Amino acid sequence: MGSSSVGPAVSDSLPSSDSILSVQNVSKKFCRNLKRSYLYGLQDIFSEVAGLERQSDRLRDQEFWAVQNISLEVKRGESIGLVGVNGSGKSTLLRMISGLMKPDTGRIVVRGRVAALIALGAGFNPLLSGRENVFINMAILGVSRKDISDRFDDVVNFSEIWEAIDAPVRTYSSGMRARLGFACAIYTQPDVLLLDEVLAVGDAMFRAKCYRRLAEMREQGTSFFLVSHNSNAVLNLCNTAVFLQKGQMILHDTAEQVISRYEEALLDYKADANKGAAAAVTAKGDSTLATELTIDKVFFIDKTGAPIDALKSGASASICICCSVQEPIDDAIVIVMIRELNSGTDCVLHISSERDKQPLPLSSGSAEIRLNLPYCGLSPNLYVMKITVARRPFYVFDMVESFRFEVRKSKNMNQCQFYQPREWQLHTAEPAPCEPVSADVS
Amino acid sequence: MVSPPFREIIYTPTSRIRSPKRLLAEMWSDLWHSKDLAWRLFTRDIRSQYRSSFLGTAWAIVPAAMTAGGLAFASSAGVINVGETDIPYPAFVMLGTILWQTFLEAFKSPEQAIKASRTVLSRVKFPHEAIILSQLGQVLFNLLIKLVLLVVIFIVFKVSVGWTVLLAPFAFISLIVLGTGIGLFLVPINHLVQDVSRSMDVLLLVWFFLTPVIYPVPDNALIAFLVRLNPVTPLLVTARELTTTGVVSEPIGFWVMSLIAIATLLFGWLVFRLSIPFLVERIS
Numbered sequence A: 001m002g003s004s005s006v007g008p009a010v011s012d013s014l015p016s017s018d019s020i021l022s023v024q025n026v027s028k029k030f031c032r033n034l035k036r037s038y039l040y041g042l043q044d045i046f047s048e049v050a051g052l053e054r055q056s057d058r059l060r061d062q063e064f065w066a067v068q069n070i071s072l073e074v075k076r077g078e079s080i081g082l083v084g085v086n087g088s089g090k091s092t093l094l095r096m097i098s099g100l101m102k103p104d105t106g107r108i109v110v111r112g113r114v115a116a117l118i119a120l121g122a123g124f125n126p127l128l129s130g131r132e133n134v135f136i137n138m139a140i141l142g143v144s145r146k147d148i149s150d151r152f153d154d155v156v157n158f159s160e161i162w163e164a165i166d167a168p169v170r171t172y173s174s175g176m177r178a179r180l181g182f183a184c185a186i187y188t189q190p191d192v193l194l195l196d197e198v199l200a201v202g203d204a205m206f207r208a209k210c211y212r213r214l215a216e217m218r219e220q221g222t223s224f225f226l227v228s229h230n231s232n233a234v235l236n237l238c239n240t241a242v243f244l245q246k247g248q249m250i251l252h253d254t255a256e257q258v259i260s261r262y263e264e265a266l267l268d269y270k271a272d273a274n275k276g277a278a279a280a281v282t283a284k285g286d287s288t289l290a291t292e293l294t295i296d297k298v299f300f301i302d303k304t305g306a307p308i309d310a311l312k313s314g315a316s317a318s319i320c321i322c323c324s325v326q327e328p329i330d331d332a333i334v335i336v337m338i339r340e341l342n343s344g345t346d347c348v349l350h351i352s353s354e355r356d357k358q359p360l361p362l363s364s365g366s367a368e369i370r371l372n373l374p375y376c377g378l379s380p381n382l383y384v385m386k387i388t389v390a391r392r393p394f395y396v397f398d399m400v401e402s403f404r405f406e407v408r409k410s411k412n413m414n415q416c417q418f419y420q421p422r423e424w425q426l427h428t429a430e431p432a433p434c435e436p437v438s439a440d441v442s
Numbered sequence B: 001m002v003s004p005p006f007r008e009i010i011y012t013p014t015s016r017i018r019s020p021k022r023l024l025a026e027m028w029s030d031l032w033h034s035k036d037l038a039w040r041l042f043t044r045d046i047r048s049q050y051r052s053s054f055l056g057t058a059w060a061i062v063p064a065a066m067t068a069g070g071l072a073f074a075s076s077a078g079v080i081n082v083g084e085t086d087i088p089y090p091a092f093v094m095l096g097t098i099l100w101q102t103f104l105e106a107f108k109s110p111e112q113a114i115k116a117s118r119t120v121l122s123r124v125k126f127p128h129e130a131i132i133l134s135q136l137g138q139v140l141f142n143l144l145i146k147l148v149l150l151v152v153i154f155i156v157f158k159v160s161v162g163w164t165v166l167l168a169p170f171a172f173i174s175l176i177v178l179g180t181g182i183g184l185f186l187v188p189i190n191h192l193v194q195d196v197s198r199s200m201d202v203l204l205l206v207w208f209f210l211t212p213v214i215y216p217v218p219d220n221a222l223i224a225f226l227v228r229l230n231p232v233t234p235l236l237v238t239a240r241e242l243t244t245t246g247v248v249s250e251p252i253g254f255w256v257m258s259l260i261a262i263a264t265l266l267f268g269w270l271v272f273r274l275s276i277p278f279l280v281e282r283i284s
Helices: A034-050 A090-097 A130-140 A145-159 A174-186 A204-219 A231-237 A255-267 B020-051 B058-076 B089-116 B129-156 B168-192 B194-209 B221-229 B232-243 B251-283
Strands: A019-031 A063-075 A079-083 A105-111 A114-117 A192-196 A223-227 A240-245 A248-254 A293-302 A317-325 A329-340 A347-352 A360-362 A365-373 A381-391 A395-408 B008-011
Touching: A019 A034, A019 A090, A019 A223, A034 B168, A034 B251, A063 A079, A063 A090, A063 A105, A063 A223, A063 A240, A063 A248, A079 A090, A079 A231, A079 A255, A090 A105, A090 A114, A090 A192, A090 A223, A114 A174, A130 A145, A130 A174, A130 B020, A145 A174, A174 A204, A204 A223, A204 A231, A204 A395, A223 A231, A231 A255, A240 A255, A248 A255, A293 A381, A317 A329, A317 A381, A329 A365, B020 B129, B020 B251, B058 B089, B058 B129, B089 B129, B089 B168, B089 B194, B089 B232, B089 B251, B129 B168, B129 B251, B168 B194, B168 B232, B168 B251, B232 B251
Parallel strands: A079 A223, A079 A240, A114 A192, A192 A223, A293 A395
Antiparallel strands: A019 A063, A019 A105, A105 B008, A240 A248, A293 A317, A317 A365, A329 A347, A329 A360, A329 A381, A381 A395
C-alpha cells in the first residue's frame, strides 16, 4: 500500500551515518472496541513475556491501521514537519518515535538524545512550588541533578516567573504553567526535539519567544520533529514535511509543497471562520516580537505615490511597509500572504522576497519596503493580508497578523476570478511583430 | 531518556525477551538511573501529602491504630476469642496489623504508582522503575512511622524484646518484596481487566482473614491448612517472632518463602516492564 507514497525515498538498508532518526516501514494498529482492545492488550503482553511471535503485522477483528508503512529519515540538524487532520496518525507516530509505544511493523532507529514535548509540565504537582516542580519535571525528562541546578536560572528567566517561583504551582495561571513546562523541556538540550502541538499555548508574546528560542536551537543543530496544524509553524521551522492522511503518507516533500497540498485538503474540512469584523485599513500597534526590527505602518499607494485606502482590480499600486531597524540586517525576508476574508483559510496569494530572489539589506534607521504591483490581479472582494519580516533560518522580526483591505471594481469583472492584464490587437494582411505583454499576474 | 549522545536506540515489534542479555542490561541500567528520579518523586509525594493535610504523618498511624484498638477492645470485652498469644493482645494485634498493612501497601504500590503517574507515563519516556521505587520509599516511610507507635505500645504493655529484633528487618523486607512482586505481576491484569481490580478489595479481605494477623497460627484442621498455604503466613509470623519472642517456629518455611518472594519480584518486574508500552497505548 505504501508504494504510492512519494517523496525522498528511504532505502531499506541501514540508515546513513549522519541520520539521527530513521523510521522504516513503521505501522501501528489500534482497536476501536474498548473491551477488545484490553483483551488484545493482555494477549500482546502475554506474547511479549513469553517471547512468542505476536503477528503484529496482521489485523485482528475490529482493528485498523492508525499508522501504516511510514518511512522517513531525519539527518542531524534537519527538521521535519508532520501535518494532517485530526486522527491521521501524527501523534501516534511521534509516540512511537519517543519510545512510548512499540511499532507493530518495521523499525525505528534513533541516534542521540530525544526529548518529546508531548505535554507541557506533565508531572507538575500543583501543591509544590514552581522551583520544586522544575527539579522534578526536568528529572523526569532525564536531566541530571547537577545539570538542573546549572540550568535552573535559565529556565526561570525563560519562563519569566521570577516572583512566583516559590509559590505553589496551583496558584499559577495556565499560561504560567505552560511557560514553565516549555522552559523545562527546552533546557533538556536534546538532539531531536519532538513537538506535538505544544506551541498552541500561551499568549502571542510568549509564543513568539518560543519560536525564537526554537530557531536558536535549530541554528545550534537541534533537529525538530514537529506535529502541527499550524502551517506557518511548519513552514518556519522545517525543511521537509510529511502529509499524513488516515495513517498513510500522502506526500513527503519540501515544507512548502506539503503545506500547499495540506491546505488544499483542509478546504474540504474547514468552514469559514473569519467572518464579520470591520475593515481596518492601517494596522499595527503592538510591537511584541524581536527588538531588531519593528513594523510601524503598512499602507497602499497608487502609481502617483498618493496613499489610497483600497486597491482596484487591474490598477497599479504598491504595498508600503515602514519599519524601524535597530541593527543592520543584511538578509531580511518579507512574506506577504493574502487570503479572502470570507472564504475559509485558503491563501490566494503568497509572495515572498526570498522566493523572488530579491535581497533586502536593511541598514539601521527607518526603512520603507515597497512591493510594487503593476496590476492588482485580485478580484473585487475583502481580503486579509499577513505580512512577516524575518530571516533564515526562520526567525521572525515582526509581523502584522491581519491587515484587512478591500479590492474595488475598476472595470467590469463579472465572471472573472482574477484580473488578467491584456491588450487587443487586430492583425491585418501585413504581419506586424507581436508585442508581448510585459507584466504578469503572480 | 538518560542517553549519552549517539547511543543508538532501536524500536521494533519483536519481543524484547528474545534478546535477554540486552533486556537485563537495560533493566539494570534503568534501575540504576532511576534512583535520583525516584528520590525526587518520593520527596515530592511525601511533601505534597503532608503539605495539604493538618494531621500530617499521623495518617500513617491512624488506620493501624484504629484497627488494633478496636480489636483489642473486642477481645477484652470477650466478643472475639483468639486464644493465647505470647504477648499482650493489644501489642500482638498492633504488630500484626502493621505487618499486614505494610504487605498490603507494597502489594498495592505498583498499581498506585501507575495511577498516580498516568499522564507522565503516557507522555514522557523515563525509567519506570522510578515510580515503583518511590512508592516503595513511601511504604518504608509509613512503616517507620508505624514502628514509632509500636515502640510506644510495647513500652506501655511492657513487652520485652530479644536481640533477634535486629534480624527482624529481613523478615519485614521479605514481606515487602513479596507484596511488590505480586503487585507488579498483576499490573497488566489490573489495568486491562476492570473486574480484577474491582474484586481485589473482597479478595484482600478474605486474604486478611486467612493470615494470622489478629490471631496466632491456629491448630484447627481446615483453617490451619488454609493459613499454612497462605504465602504471607511464614513471612509475617517470622517477622512477628523475631520482633518479640525470638523463637522462630518455621525457619525453613521462612527461607523458602523469602526465595520465592525474590523470584516473584524479579518476574513481576519483568512483566511490569514489558507490559508498560502496551498499557500506555490504552491508558492515555
